[in-house]
Amino acid sequence: MKITVLLSGGLDSSTCLALVVSKYGSENVEALSIHYGQKHDREVRSAQAVADYYGVKLTILDLSPVFAGSNCSLLNHSSEEIEHRSYAEQLKDLGGTGTVNTYVPFRNGLMLSAAAAVAQSNGSDEIWYGAHKDDAAGRAYPDCTPEFVDYMGKAIYEGTGHEIKLVAPFINSNKADIVRQGLAMKVPYELTWSCYEGGEKPCGTCGTCIDRFNAFKLNNAIDPLMK
Protein backbone atom coordinates (compact mmCIF):
# COMPACT_ATOMS: atom_id res chain seq x y z
CA MET A 1 0.00 0.00 0.00
CA LYS A 2 1.33 3.43 -0.99
CA ILE A 3 -0.35 6.74 -0.20
CA THR A 4 -0.06 10.27 -1.59
CA VAL A 5 -1.18 12.92 0.92
CA LEU A 6 -2.20 16.47 0.01
CA LEU A 7 -0.24 18.57 2.50
CA SER A 8 -0.87 22.32 2.66
CA GLY A 9 1.19 22.80 5.80
CA GLY A 10 -1.96 23.67 7.76
CA LEU A 11 -3.44 21.95 10.77
CA ASP A 12 -5.87 19.59 9.02
CA SER A 13 -3.55 18.21 6.36
CA SER A 14 -0.65 17.88 8.80
CA THR A 15 -2.87 15.79 11.08
CA CYS A 16 -3.96 13.79 8.02
CA LEU A 17 -0.30 13.10 7.21
CA ALA A 18 0.38 12.03 10.81
CA LEU A 19 -2.55 9.61 10.61
CA VAL A 20 -1.33 8.07 7.35
CA VAL A 21 2.25 7.74 8.61
CA SER A 22 1.02 6.09 11.82
CA LYS A 23 -0.99 3.58 9.76
CA TYR A 24 1.37 2.79 6.89
CA GLY A 25 4.85 4.00 7.86
CA SER A 26 6.65 6.98 6.34
CA GLU A 27 8.36 4.79 3.72
CA ASN A 28 4.97 4.20 2.08
CA VAL A 29 3.89 7.82 2.02
CA GLU A 30 4.58 10.77 -0.27
CA ALA A 31 3.24 14.28 0.21
CA LEU A 32 2.20 16.87 -2.34
CA SER A 33 1.99 20.60 -1.70
CA ILE A 34 0.60 23.08 -4.18
CA HIS A 35 1.44 26.72 -4.52
CA TYR A 36 -1.63 28.39 -6.03
CA GLY A 37 -0.74 32.05 -5.61
CA GLN A 38 -1.88 32.30 -1.98
CA LYS A 39 -0.86 35.32 0.12
CA HIS A 40 0.17 32.95 2.88
CA ASP A 41 2.70 30.99 0.82
CA ARG A 42 4.67 30.51 3.98
CA GLU A 43 2.33 27.54 4.50
CA VAL A 44 4.35 25.78 1.77
CA ARG A 45 7.47 26.19 3.96
CA SER A 46 5.44 24.70 6.80
CA ALA A 47 4.51 21.77 4.55
CA GLN A 48 8.23 21.17 3.97
CA ALA A 49 8.96 21.33 7.71
CA VAL A 50 6.14 18.89 8.52
CA ALA A 51 7.17 16.50 5.72
CA ASP A 52 10.77 16.63 6.98
CA TYR A 53 9.58 15.95 10.54
CA TYR A 54 7.83 12.78 9.36
CA GLY A 55 10.61 11.77 6.95
CA VAL A 56 8.29 11.88 3.96
CA LYS A 57 9.19 12.97 0.44
CA LEU A 58 7.43 16.21 -0.52
CA THR A 59 6.72 17.34 -4.07
CA ILE A 60 5.86 21.02 -4.50
CA LEU A 61 3.97 22.12 -7.62
CA ASP A 62 3.27 25.67 -8.69
CA LEU A 63 -0.19 25.86 -10.26
CA SER A 64 -0.71 29.57 -9.62
CA PRO A 65 -1.18 30.48 -13.33
CA VAL A 66 -4.53 28.64 -13.23
CA PHE A 67 -5.91 31.31 -10.90
CA ALA A 68 -4.53 34.35 -12.72
CA GLY A 69 -8.08 35.40 -13.65
CA SER A 70 -9.56 35.07 -10.17
CA ASN A 71 -9.92 37.99 -7.76
CA CYS A 72 -10.34 35.78 -4.69
CA SER A 73 -9.07 37.62 -1.60
CA LEU A 74 -6.72 34.76 -0.72
CA LEU A 75 -4.63 35.37 -3.83
CA ASN A 76 -1.55 37.52 -3.96
CA HIS A 77 -2.69 39.58 -6.94
CA SER A 78 -6.21 40.17 -5.61
CA SER A 79 -7.59 43.62 -4.91
CA GLU A 80 -9.94 42.14 -2.29
CA GLU A 81 -9.24 42.18 1.44
CA ILE A 82 -9.38 38.96 3.45
CA GLU A 83 -12.36 38.93 5.85
CA HIS A 84 -11.52 39.18 9.53
CA ARG A 85 -14.62 37.45 10.87
CA SER A 86 -15.59 33.87 11.65
CA TYR A 87 -17.03 31.72 8.88
CA ALA A 88 -20.30 31.58 10.86
CA GLU A 89 -20.61 35.37 10.75
CA GLN A 90 -19.69 35.48 7.07
CA LEU A 91 -22.32 32.85 6.32
CA LYS A 92 -24.96 34.90 8.14
CA ASP A 93 -24.38 37.73 5.65
CA LEU A 94 -24.81 35.24 2.83
CA GLY A 95 -28.22 34.14 4.16
CA GLY A 96 -26.83 30.90 5.62
CA THR A 97 -25.27 29.45 2.52
CA GLY A 98 -22.74 30.56 -0.10
CA THR A 99 -19.02 30.73 -0.74
CA VAL A 100 -16.91 32.91 1.55
CA ASN A 101 -14.53 35.43 -0.04
CA THR A 102 -11.53 33.19 0.65
CA TYR A 103 -12.97 30.41 -1.53
CA VAL A 104 -10.56 29.94 -4.45
CA PRO A 105 -12.38 28.74 -7.61
CA PHE A 106 -12.36 24.92 -7.63
CA ARG A 107 -8.97 24.96 -5.93
CA ASN A 108 -9.43 21.64 -4.16
CA GLY A 109 -10.67 20.01 -7.36
CA LEU A 110 -7.49 21.12 -9.09
CA MET A 111 -5.33 19.97 -6.18
CA LEU A 112 -7.01 16.57 -6.06
CA SER A 113 -6.67 16.15 -9.82
CA ALA A 114 -2.97 17.03 -9.62
CA ALA A 115 -2.70 14.58 -6.70
CA ALA A 116 -4.36 11.87 -8.81
CA ALA A 117 -1.87 12.46 -11.64
CA VAL A 118 1.08 12.41 -9.24
CA ALA A 119 -0.30 9.40 -7.32
CA GLN A 120 -0.77 7.35 -10.48
CA SER A 121 2.73 8.33 -11.63
CA ASN A 122 4.40 7.31 -8.34
CA GLY A 123 2.44 4.08 -7.96
CA SER A 124 0.15 5.11 -5.10
CA ASP A 125 -3.06 3.26 -4.30
CA GLU A 126 -4.78 6.10 -2.46
CA ILE A 127 -4.87 9.87 -2.06
CA TRP A 128 -5.60 11.21 1.42
CA TYR A 129 -7.00 14.71 1.91
CA GLY A 130 -7.96 16.59 5.09
CA ALA A 131 -11.33 18.18 4.20
CA HIS A 132 -13.62 18.51 7.23
CA LYS A 133 -17.14 19.40 8.32
CA ASP A 134 -16.47 22.98 9.48
CA ASP A 135 -15.21 24.09 6.06
CA ALA A 136 -18.17 22.38 4.36
CA ALA A 137 -20.81 24.06 6.55
CA GLY A 138 -23.18 26.21 4.50
CA ARG A 139 -21.05 25.40 1.48
CA ALA A 140 -18.65 28.15 2.63
CA TYR A 141 -16.05 26.04 0.83
CA PRO A 142 -18.09 23.94 -1.60
CA ASP A 143 -14.98 21.98 -2.54
CA CYS A 144 -14.93 20.50 0.99
CA THR A 145 -18.46 19.07 1.12
CA PRO A 146 -19.11 15.32 1.43
CA GLU A 147 -20.94 15.45 -1.93
CA PHE A 148 -17.93 17.00 -3.64
CA VAL A 149 -15.53 14.51 -2.06
CA ASP A 150 -17.80 11.61 -3.03
CA TYR A 151 -18.07 12.66 -6.70
CA MET A 152 -14.42 13.64 -6.94
CA GLY A 153 -13.41 10.28 -5.49
CA LYS A 154 -15.56 8.49 -8.05
CA ALA A 155 -14.18 10.65 -10.88
CA ILE A 156 -10.61 9.84 -9.77
CA TYR A 157 -11.38 6.11 -9.49
CA GLU A 158 -12.99 6.02 -12.96
CA GLY A 159 -10.55 8.41 -14.60
CA THR A 160 -7.47 6.50 -13.42
CA GLY A 161 -8.83 3.20 -14.73
CA HIS A 162 -9.84 2.00 -11.22
CA GLU A 163 -6.34 2.46 -9.83
CA ILE A 164 -6.61 5.30 -7.31
CA LYS A 165 -9.01 5.81 -4.41
CA LEU A 166 -9.65 9.03 -2.53
CA VAL A 167 -9.80 8.94 1.28
CA ALA A 168 -10.99 11.91 3.34
CA PRO A 169 -10.67 10.68 6.93
CA PHE A 170 -12.04 13.87 8.55
CA ILE A 171 -15.05 14.42 6.29
CA ASN A 172 -17.42 13.78 9.24
CA SER A 173 -15.17 15.48 11.82
CA ASN A 174 -14.89 19.10 12.85
CA LYS A 175 -11.61 20.92 13.49
CA ALA A 176 -11.79 20.27 17.23
CA ASP A 177 -12.03 16.49 16.53
CA ILE A 178 -8.98 16.79 14.29
CA VAL A 179 -6.97 18.63 16.95
CA ARG A 180 -8.00 15.99 19.50
CA GLN A 181 -6.63 13.24 17.26
CA GLY A 182 -3.56 15.29 16.42
CA LEU A 183 -2.69 16.05 20.05
CA ALA A 184 -2.94 12.31 20.82
CA MET A 185 -0.49 11.65 17.95
CA LYS A 186 1.77 14.53 19.07
CA VAL A 187 1.54 16.31 15.71
CA PRO A 188 4.16 19.13 15.70
CA TYR A 189 1.59 21.93 15.39
CA GLU A 190 4.33 24.48 16.06
CA LEU A 191 5.59 23.70 12.52
CA THR A 192 2.21 24.23 10.83
CA TRP A 193 0.65 27.44 9.51
CA SER A 194 -3.01 28.34 8.98
CA CYS A 195 -3.40 32.16 9.05
CA TYR A 196 -4.42 33.55 5.66
CA GLU A 197 -2.42 36.74 6.10
CA GLY A 198 0.97 35.02 6.12
CA GLY A 199 2.58 37.49 8.54
CA GLU A 200 5.21 36.76 11.19
CA LYS A 201 2.57 35.68 13.73
CA PRO A 202 -1.02 34.50 13.10
CA CYS A 203 -3.38 37.51 12.86
CA GLY A 204 -5.87 35.78 15.16
CA THR A 205 -8.89 37.34 13.44
CA CYS A 206 -9.25 35.79 9.97
CA GLY A 207 -11.72 32.91 9.52
CA THR A 208 -9.14 30.17 9.72
CA CYS A 209 -7.37 31.70 12.76
CA ILE A 210 -10.67 31.89 14.65
CA ASP A 211 -11.49 28.29 13.70
CA ARG A 212 -8.05 27.08 14.78
CA PHE A 213 -8.10 28.99 18.08
CA ASN A 214 -11.50 27.50 18.96
CA ALA A 215 -10.41 23.98 18.00
CA PHE A 216 -7.55 24.10 20.51
CA LYS A 217 -9.74 25.76 23.17
CA LEU A 218 -12.35 23.00 22.89
CA ASN A 219 -9.54 20.56 23.66
CA ASN A 220 -8.37 22.60 26.67
CA ALA A 221 -5.14 23.19 24.82
CA ILE A 222 -3.21 26.20 23.57
CA ASP A 223 -2.08 26.51 19.97
CA PRO A 224 1.75 26.51 20.12
CA LEU A 225 1.77 29.28 17.49
CA MET A 226 -0.11 31.54 19.92
CA LYS A 227 2.23 31.03 22.86
Add this chain to the structure above:
Amino acid sequence: MKITVLLSGGLDSSTCLALVVSKYGSENVEALSIHYGQKHDREVRSAQAVADYYGVKLTILDLSPVFAGSNCSLLNHSSEEIEHRSYAEQLKDLGGTGTVNTYVPFRNGLMLSAAAAVAQSNGSDEIWYGAHKDDAAGRAYPDCTPEFVDYMGKAIYEGTGHEIKLVAPFINSNKADIVRQGLAMKVPYELTWSCYEGGEKPCGTCGTCIDRFNAFKLNNAIDPLMK
Protein backbone atom coordinates in the same frame (compact mmCIF):
# COMPACT_ATOMS: atom_id res chain seq x y z
CA MET B 1 -24.77 32.30 -21.19
CA LYS B 2 -20.98 32.08 -21.30
CA ILE B 3 -18.97 28.96 -22.15
CA THR B 4 -15.36 27.88 -21.59
CA VAL B 5 -14.24 25.23 -24.10
CA LEU B 6 -11.27 22.92 -23.61
CA LEU B 7 -9.43 23.20 -26.90
CA SER B 8 -6.45 20.92 -27.57
CA GLY B 9 -6.17 21.90 -31.22
CA GLY B 10 -7.22 18.41 -32.28
CA LEU B 11 -10.21 17.35 -34.34
CA ASP B 12 -12.68 16.61 -31.53
CA SER B 13 -12.18 19.75 -29.47
CA SER B 14 -12.07 21.99 -32.57
CA THR B 15 -15.44 20.58 -33.65
CA CYS B 16 -16.68 21.10 -30.09
CA LEU B 17 -15.62 24.76 -30.28
CA ALA B 18 -17.35 25.15 -33.65
CA LEU B 19 -20.55 23.75 -32.14
CA VAL B 20 -20.45 26.12 -29.17
CA VAL B 21 -19.71 29.15 -31.35
CA SER B 22 -22.59 28.22 -33.68
CA LYS B 23 -24.96 28.00 -30.69
CA TYR B 24 -23.87 30.95 -28.55
CA GLY B 25 -21.74 33.26 -30.72
CA SER B 26 -17.99 33.75 -30.38
CA GLU B 27 -18.44 36.72 -28.03
CA ASN B 28 -19.79 34.35 -25.39
CA VAL B 29 -17.05 31.77 -25.69
CA GLU B 30 -13.53 31.46 -24.30
CA ALA B 31 -11.14 28.60 -25.01
CA LEU B 32 -8.52 27.00 -22.80
CA SER B 33 -5.54 25.01 -24.02
CA ILE B 34 -3.19 23.14 -21.76
CA HIS B 35 0.42 22.27 -22.37
CA TYR B 36 1.13 19.13 -20.34
CA GLY B 37 4.54 18.15 -21.70
CA GLN B 38 3.23 16.37 -24.79
CA LYS B 39 5.63 15.51 -27.62
CA HIS B 40 3.14 16.96 -30.08
CA ASP B 41 3.05 20.43 -28.54
CA ARG B 42 2.44 21.79 -32.01
CA GLU B 43 -1.22 21.00 -31.24
CA VAL B 44 -1.13 24.07 -28.95
CA ARG B 45 -0.22 26.19 -32.00
CA SER B 46 -3.16 24.56 -33.77
CA ALA B 47 -5.40 25.51 -30.84
CA GLN B 48 -4.30 29.13 -31.29
CA ALA B 49 -4.99 28.99 -35.04
CA VAL B 50 -8.46 27.49 -34.50
CA ALA B 51 -9.29 29.99 -31.73
CA ASP B 52 -8.16 32.84 -34.01
CA TYR B 53 -10.28 31.45 -36.87
CA TYR B 54 -13.37 31.58 -34.66
CA GLY B 55 -12.44 34.90 -33.04
CA VAL B 56 -12.36 33.40 -29.58
CA LYS B 57 -10.01 34.35 -26.74
CA LEU B 58 -7.60 31.52 -25.93
CA THR B 59 -5.82 31.04 -22.60
CA ILE B 60 -2.83 28.70 -22.63
CA LEU B 61 -1.68 27.14 -19.35
CA ASP B 62 1.47 25.11 -18.80
CA LEU B 63 0.74 22.30 -16.35
CA SER B 64 3.58 20.04 -17.48
CA PRO B 65 5.29 19.91 -14.04
CA VAL B 66 2.35 17.82 -12.78
CA PHE B 67 3.44 14.97 -15.06
CA ALA B 68 7.18 15.12 -14.33
CA GLY B 69 6.99 11.73 -12.60
CA SER B 70 5.09 9.94 -15.38
CA ASN B 71 6.76 7.85 -18.05
CA CYS B 72 3.76 7.91 -20.40
CA SER B 73 4.94 7.63 -24.00
CA LEU B 74 3.12 10.80 -24.99
CA LEU B 75 5.37 12.93 -22.82
CA ASN B 76 8.50 14.66 -24.03
CA HIS B 77 10.73 13.30 -21.27
CA SER B 78 9.48 9.71 -21.58
CA SER B 79 11.75 6.80 -22.48
CA GLU B 80 8.74 4.94 -23.96
CA GLU B 81 7.94 4.86 -27.67
CA ILE B 82 4.47 5.83 -28.92
CA GLU B 83 2.58 2.77 -30.26
CA HIS B 84 2.02 2.71 -34.01
CA ARG B 85 -1.09 0.55 -34.02
CA SER B 86 -4.81 1.19 -33.81
CA TYR B 87 -6.43 1.41 -30.37
CA ALA B 88 -8.42 -1.74 -31.21
CA GLU B 89 -5.19 -3.71 -31.74
CA GLN B 90 -3.64 -2.27 -28.58
CA LEU B 91 -6.75 -3.23 -26.61
CA LYS B 92 -6.54 -6.82 -27.93
CA ASP B 93 -3.10 -7.13 -26.30
CA LEU B 94 -4.61 -5.84 -23.06
CA GLY B 95 -7.28 -8.55 -23.09
CA GLY B 96 -10.00 -6.16 -24.27
CA THR B 97 -9.74 -3.55 -21.55
CA GLY B 98 -6.99 -1.38 -20.07
CA THR B 99 -5.20 1.90 -20.57
CA VAL B 100 -3.15 2.34 -23.75
CA ASN B 101 0.43 3.57 -23.43
CA THR B 102 -0.56 7.06 -24.56
CA TYR B 103 -2.89 7.48 -21.57
CA VAL B 104 -1.48 10.34 -19.45
CA PRO B 105 -2.29 9.88 -15.74
CA PHE B 106 -5.62 11.63 -15.00
CA ARG B 107 -4.76 14.26 -17.60
CA ASN B 108 -8.36 15.02 -18.51
CA GLY B 109 -9.30 15.27 -14.83
CA LEU B 110 -6.59 17.87 -14.37
CA MET B 111 -7.61 19.73 -17.53
CA LEU B 112 -11.27 19.80 -16.52
CA SER B 113 -10.37 20.98 -13.02
CA ALA B 114 -8.23 23.76 -14.46
CA ALA B 115 -11.12 24.58 -16.82
CA ALA B 116 -13.50 24.75 -13.85
CA ALA B 117 -11.18 27.17 -12.05
CA VAL B 118 -10.79 29.33 -15.17
CA ALA B 119 -14.52 29.13 -15.99
CA GLN B 120 -15.55 30.24 -12.52
CA SER B 121 -13.00 33.06 -12.66
CA ASN B 122 -14.20 34.35 -16.05
CA GLY B 123 -17.89 34.05 -15.21
CA SER B 124 -18.74 31.05 -17.40
CA ASP B 125 -21.83 28.94 -16.85
CA GLU B 126 -20.59 25.82 -18.59
CA ILE B 127 -17.46 23.95 -19.65
CA TRP B 128 -17.59 22.05 -22.95
CA TYR B 129 -15.25 19.16 -23.62
CA GLY B 130 -14.92 16.89 -26.67
CA ALA B 131 -14.59 13.38 -25.14
CA HIS B 132 -16.12 10.68 -27.35
CA LYS B 133 -17.03 7.00 -27.50
CA ASP B 134 -13.99 5.74 -29.45
CA ASP B 135 -11.52 6.97 -26.82
CA ALA B 136 -13.65 5.50 -24.03
CA ALA B 137 -13.88 2.02 -25.61
CA GLY B 138 -12.32 -0.65 -23.41
CA ARG B 139 -11.28 2.14 -21.04
CA ALA B 140 -8.30 2.78 -23.35
CA TYR B 141 -8.60 6.32 -22.05
CA PRO B 142 -10.50 5.95 -18.76
CA ASP B 143 -10.71 9.74 -18.44
CA CYS B 144 -13.02 9.80 -21.49
CA THR B 145 -15.70 7.34 -20.30
CA PRO B 146 -19.31 8.41 -19.70
CA GLU B 147 -18.90 7.37 -16.03
CA PHE B 148 -15.87 9.63 -15.63
CA VAL B 149 -17.58 12.55 -17.35
CA ASP B 150 -20.69 12.07 -15.22
CA TYR B 151 -18.80 12.04 -11.90
CA MET B 152 -16.44 14.82 -12.95
CA GLY B 153 -19.41 16.95 -13.98
CA LYS B 154 -21.05 16.38 -10.61
CA ALA B 155 -17.78 17.12 -8.78
CA ILE B 156 -17.43 20.39 -10.71
CA TYR B 157 -21.05 21.37 -10.05
CA GLU B 158 -20.74 20.65 -6.31
CA GLY B 159 -17.20 21.99 -5.96
CA THR B 160 -18.02 25.32 -7.60
CA GLY B 161 -21.06 25.88 -5.36
CA HIS B 162 -23.53 24.91 -8.12
CA GLU B 163 -22.15 27.49 -10.55
CA ILE B 164 -20.54 25.49 -13.36
CA LYS B 165 -21.91 22.63 -15.46
CA LEU B 166 -19.90 20.25 -17.63
CA VAL B 167 -21.17 19.45 -21.12
CA ALA B 168 -19.66 16.68 -23.27
CA PRO B 169 -21.68 16.87 -26.48
CA PHE B 170 -19.93 13.91 -28.17
CA ILE B 171 -19.94 11.46 -25.27
CA ASN B 172 -22.30 9.15 -27.21
CA SER B 173 -20.72 9.85 -30.62
CA ASN B 174 -17.75 8.26 -32.35
CA LYS B 175 -15.08 10.18 -34.26
CA ALA B 176 -16.85 9.63 -37.59
CA ASP B 177 -20.01 11.25 -36.16
CA ILE B 178 -17.91 14.20 -35.01
CA VAL B 179 -16.31 14.63 -38.46
CA ARG B 180 -19.78 14.45 -40.05
CA GLN B 181 -20.97 17.31 -37.84
CA GLY B 182 -17.73 19.20 -38.35
CA LEU B 183 -17.82 18.95 -42.14
CA ALA B 184 -21.39 20.29 -42.08
CA MET B 185 -20.16 23.26 -40.02
CA LYS B 186 -17.10 23.71 -42.29
CA VAL B 187 -14.63 23.33 -39.40
CA PRO B 188 -11.16 24.33 -40.68
CA TYR B 189 -9.63 20.87 -40.15
CA GLU B 190 -6.54 21.99 -42.06
CA LEU B 191 -5.67 24.09 -38.99
CA THR B 192 -6.02 21.22 -36.51
CA TRP B 193 -3.45 18.66 -35.40
CA SER B 194 -3.93 15.15 -33.99
CA CYS B 195 -0.77 13.08 -34.64
CA TYR B 196 1.05 12.18 -31.44
CA GLU B 197 4.49 12.41 -33.04
CA GLY B 198 4.32 16.10 -33.74
CA GLY B 199 6.36 15.95 -36.96
CA GLU B 200 5.95 18.09 -40.08
CA LYS B 201 3.22 15.81 -41.48
CA PRO B 202 0.98 13.34 -39.59
CA CYS B 203 2.76 9.96 -39.23
CA GLY B 204 -0.41 8.13 -40.33
CA THR B 205 0.29 5.11 -38.12
CA CYS B 206 -0.17 6.15 -34.46
CA GLY B 207 -3.50 5.38 -32.77
CA THR B 208 -4.93 8.84 -33.21
CA CYS B 209 -3.81 9.13 -36.87
CA ILE B 210 -5.52 5.81 -37.70
CA ASP B 211 -8.68 6.88 -35.87
CA ARG B 212 -8.71 10.24 -37.67
CA PHE B 213 -8.06 8.72 -41.11
CA ASN B 214 -10.94 6.27 -40.65
CA ALA B 215 -13.30 8.99 -39.42
CA PHE B 216 -12.84 10.97 -42.66
CA LYS B 217 -13.03 7.80 -44.77
CA LEU B 218 -16.37 6.84 -43.23
CA ASN B 219 -17.63 10.27 -44.33
CA ASN B 220 -16.28 9.78 -47.87
CA ALA B 221 -13.95 12.68 -47.22
CA ILE B 222 -10.22 13.23 -47.18
CA ASP B 223 -8.44 14.75 -44.22
CA PRO B 224 -6.98 18.07 -45.49
CA LEU B 225 -3.77 17.32 -43.56
CA MET B 226 -3.27 14.18 -45.69
CA LYS B 227 -3.68 15.92 -49.04
